[in-house]
Amino acid sequence: MISKGKMSSIKMLHQKKYRDIEQKFIVEGTKSCLEVLKSSLEVLETYVTQKWIFDNAKSTPFSDLFTIITPKEMESISCLSTPPEILSIVKIPTYSISEFKKDKPIIALDNVRDPGNLGTIIRTADWFGLDQIYCSENCVEFTNPKVIQATMGSFSRIKIVYGNLVKFLTENPERKKMGMFMEGAPIETIDFEGNEILIIGSESHGISEEISQLINQKIHIPNYHAAINGAESLNASIAAGILLYQFSSKKRYKLS
């Protein structure tokens, strides 16, 4: 059972403005909800359909905390065009840079506005065990439903801090700052110390002028085999994926 008032208050969380006021966000689908339920994040409410209980009750220990609602009610509170069978309301976690480990790298995002790109970068970072992300204030917020969807549950394991990226870079002189530029050195030739700040720019504008001046090492993903008139750029999350892979792979060889 869910009241109309409750449904309205959940629907308001579809909008950034109300997520900011309420400090809550929506997580949908079995994979993401089970991930967040077993994480350290604070799950405030979980709604499921009868079908979800029928399909999953045996495999999950959380069912006594759930509120059963109808598919129609689920459709009404969901952000998705195909409504899920389970939906959780989660408290927005607030991380601070003091939690960032000094011997691990930080991924820094400069004006990444596309929710799919941010979500995919969070998922990829999680795959490579890199759990520290710093976002400039103009990045899309990670509680955006499209970001959450694209992370496939990885949002629950990554520490994401938003703030003034210029200030953050300036205040961390001991960490080398690396970013992708067309005129950068080939990525295969780069050595990593392990505590770098790896900076990803926006899909359309790359790394901003102000941030560029704080970069110690410019990197490039070479397109050796491309014809002269080939693609002008890579998708931002693909470039990030290759950078995180190369970091992870090089560091592994150093450690082993």
Next chain:
Amino acid sequence: MISKGKMSSIKMLHQKKYRDIEQKFIVEGTKSCLEVLKSSLEVLETYVTQKWIFDNAKSTPFSDLFTIITPKEMESISCLSTPPEILSIVKIPTYSISEFKKDKPIIALDNVRDPGNLGTIIRTADWFGLDQIYCSENCVEFTNPKVIQATMGSFSRIKIVYGNLVKFLTENPERKKMGMFMEGAPIETIDFEGNEILIIGSESHGISEEISQLINQKIHIPNYHAAINGAESLNASIAAGILLYQFSSKKRYKLS
């Protein structure tokens, strides 16, 4: 000037069914339209707004082929939520596997249904100069507007053939077949001959059972640094991006 009948016939191309019948598809936005206009593809019609002419007439030699329409008419024929200032109707190219170069790799896609993933894979392939893609029949068609949008013009340079993937793999015994599997060898340890078939599976199901049996080399992108409960998988286009990067990088070192 554009007639109502013409507008209706363009709007029908939003649907796969009519693209198949008419053998035409829609390309939108300045970057994609200019790329297709300078490519070998057959552009049948191009519509622009006055604003586009004003902004671009000096920089493009194609303007005498364009039909000027109003922003409202553009909104009506566009597939995008934010209509572009330029839209072209293009004949669907038909490539055959006899055009595939024997000494270059082929990217094979098994049941890739997500338009964003297919578009991003096409764009990444173009970046690395790999222009031969074979799609199983159940892949999303590359003329889907969301695919075209995600390729950022790269669709105009890549030969894409659809067909029976099992048959295709069986009929190309001279090419090594590589694919991503959790139990595969670490990708850094793989040597490439240069004419491989690099197989990418679907986001949700990976490479299908039938195709798995035809693979000669299983590959894995290691998550050495990940915590035990990290991400279960990478996004399909990220995995493809890392594979194409690694191929391109290793082959460069062999060639140089």
